[in-house]
Amino acid sequence: GQGLVSDARIKAVGFTGSRSGGTALMKTAQARPEPIPVYAEMSSINPVFLLPEALKARGKALGEAFVGSLTMGAGQFCTNPGLVIAVKGEALDGFVEAAAEAVKGAGAQTMLTPGIHDAYTQGVNTLGGSDKAREVARGPQGDGPNQCQAGLFVAKASDFLNDEALQA
Template sequence: LPEGVFSLIYGSGNDIGQALVRDARIKAVGFTGSRNGGTALAKAAQERPEPIPVYAEMSSINPVFLLPEALKARGKELGEAFVGSLNMGAGQFCTNPGLVIAVKGEALDAFVASAGEAVKGAAAQTMLTPGIHDAYVQGVDGLVASSHAREVARGPAGDGPNACQVGLFVASAEDFLTDEALQAEVFGATSLVVECADQAEVKRVAEHLEGQLTATLQMDDGDLEAARGLLPVLERRAGRVMANGWPTGVEVCHAMVHGGPYPATSDSRTTSVGSAAIHRFLRPVCYQNLPQGLLPEALRDGNPAGVSRLVDGNREV
């Protein structure tokens, strides 16, 4: 590869990113970070003499819906697996399950109790930077101070710098729908369980959510109707809708969509993982009536490059 294809530049503030976005030689930008950082870069890109696209991956709480039959059948196991996903990489995966939604009752109580015990035994991992850790502590402190959230469990505090203490909180759907602070992303290994009165309220909570990278359904065969009612809502709010998995697993493959409506990303038509991700940095060009000798090999008669292509609407391999 040519020298400079991959470069790493260190900086403690926003100046380097802003300078790169404003440089006339830059024609497109990919970004992973906070909502404030992504929107600031997008604004700078649009203020250039030649505006450019910014594909920013920003804020997502990745809701997990525990449907009734699955919750009743395997709530304890789901609680344990959930905390494993929550604490992966100190909760710094952008697909971290930061919100759990279910109908209140004994089955949900069993899930919360199981998850709470798992949280108490979850080791504190080191976060990437002091700034990320400070923001995490501030977010958790906000939940602790909230009159609308109840603390279920906290993990060991950890001894090292920037240690991420795992946390689990519970709130009612009524409070979640009216308290914007409960809907804010806490980037790290803390999650909020929202208790709903019934499946209709579960749907209202889903409809209230902002754009997400993922939405997960934990379901059994008896939950098909409940899932069918949620699916049209989730399709419009998430880039990836899954069943019976955990969102922290992101496979690099042709089918993967790692994107979603704002504020999950700044452009919901794209993905930052998978083969379709390259389209963010491509621009279509039409060659009309050019002689064969001027065309790229991939467009010439006879297909000398041997590429898969579409000719007059027919796939040619």
């Protein structure tokens, strides 16, 4: 990628992927004698807002659908919903319970590269080791290389906003 970005015939770059990969390409683009724009979609979180009435009406179905989107393509699609924002209460509890059951049934999937798998594993371990995030469910482990295990964690909004490790 850096070879392409540094080539004088290239006049703009589009990139979807990791923050470290995109940042490296941006630095290469800016270091050129003729800097070029880089349009990058990097490590998206894609928040999902669950409104109270929707949760009351169909919380279980939303929980199941959320996990389907979360685990689609081993979570590697740029549309992956990585953050849920909702008001604490009984309806949210129902959503979390349904999502937890769906996560427990979500089979392990193979990630694209060892690097992506390692970054995912480090992120899950960071969440699991945090005193501000609580693990709700894990899917079954895989038995092949680069197999990711689905995980569901919850945190209070104040903890999320005040802890950069939870936001990574």
